[in-house]
Amino acid sequence: MNNVIISTKKLSKTFSNGGTQQHVLKNLDMEIYEGDFTVIMGSSGAGKSTLLYALSGMDKPTLGSIRFLDKNIEALSNDKLAVFRRKNCGFIFQQMFLLDNMSILDNILTSGLLISNNRKAITARAKELLTKVGLGEAIWSKFPSQLSGGEVQRAAIVRALINQPNVVFADEPTGALNSAAGKAALDVLSEVNNKGQSIIMVTHDLRSARRGNRILYIQDGVIHGECNLGRYIHGDRERHEKLRLFLEEMGW
Ligand SMILES: Nc1ncnc2c1ncn2[C@@H]1O[C@H](COP(=O)(O)OP(=O)(O)OP(=O)(O)O)[C@@H](O)[C@H]1O
Numbered sequence: 531m532n533n534v535i536i537s538t539k540k541l542s543k544t545f546s547n548g549g550t551q552q553h554v555l556k557n558l559d560m561e562i563y564e565g566d567f568t569v570i571m572g573s574s575g576a577g578k579s580t581l582l583y584a585l586s587g588m589d590k591p592t593l594g595s596i597r598f599l600d601k602n603i604e605a606l607s608n609d610k611l612a613v614f615r616r617k618n619c620g621f622i623f624q625q626m627f628l629l630d631n632m633s634i635l636d637n638i639l640t641s642g643l644l645i646s647n648n649r650k651a652i653t654a655r656a657k658e659l660l661t662k663v664g665l666g667e668a669i670w671s672k673f674p675s676q677l678s679g680g681e682v683q684r685a686a687i688v689r690a691l692i693n694q695p696n697v698v699f700a701d702e703p704t705g706a707l708n709s710a711a712g713k714a715a716l717d718v719l720s721e722v723n724n725k726g727q728s729i730i731m732v733t734h735d736l737r738s739a740r741r742g743n744r745i746l747y748i749q750d751g752v753i754h755g756e757c758n759l760g761r762y763i764h765g766d767r768e769r770h771e772k773l774r775l776f777l778e779e780m781g782w
Pocket of ligand 1: 545546547552554572573574575576577578579580581
């Protein structure tokens with residue numbers, strides 16, 4: 531088994547909604563392994579996104595700790611956390627908008643140049659990734675407002691991957707994509723995972739979920755079950771069936 535890259539101890543997240551308290555994550559202990567494509571599933575409202583935000587340091591837990599590499603991220607100041615995230619994390623979240631006043635390519639280069647000053651290499655990588663997700667040259671100079679939702683989503687995926695982060699956090703990365711565009715996006719995620727980057731993805735979509743090698747099912751604020759599928763192999767019907775049976779058992 532690979533090294534642990536993120537672990538939580540008694541992780542709790544409670545929201546106060548109009549005087550009532552909602553305990554979404556409850557004393558949750560879990561580990562994420564380096565190099566894994568971890569998928570978080572569960573019913574709507576179970577707390578999948580809440581968990582993803584906590585693991586990635588986008589949101590602070592109410593109680594408990596999150597060890598990410600050699601840092602307890604819940605204890606970091608906002609500035610230190612921002613530096614840590616920039617160095618180690620890529621985010622594919624629905625609400626992570628691109629900057630409106632910049633072209634698609636510039637949006638991606640701006641992220642890339644935050645941690646590297648090799649403009650030539652960053653530009654080449656950006657163009658390669660854009661092409662892989664199906665965004666050809668014709669749209670590189672367009673502004674986000676001139677693109678469809680699915681095109682923006684694919685550009686956001688490239689932006690998340692440009693710095694080759696240790697961990698890519700993805701929340702329904704294919705949510706706005708049709709079948710072909712979704713496959714292209716998932717192929718890029720599988721490819722970077724095969725090269726060693728860890729991925730943690732929340733999804734409801736079976737086609738996306740079966741890319742993962744480890745599926746975690748969240749229920750009642752804790753990890754209720756897990757399924758190890760092994761590395762993704764294209765066209766492997768057995769793994770699809772194994773995932774389907776696991777989800778059926780979990781009551782999905
Ligand atoms: N910022 C917030 N303030 C108050 N309540 C919140 C907040 N964020 C999430 N919640 C509540 O916490 C619960 C879990 O939300 P979360 O988005 O993590 O669920 P999810 O499993 O990702 O759901 P879905 O699959 O529907 O996206 C929901 O009941 C939601 O309303």
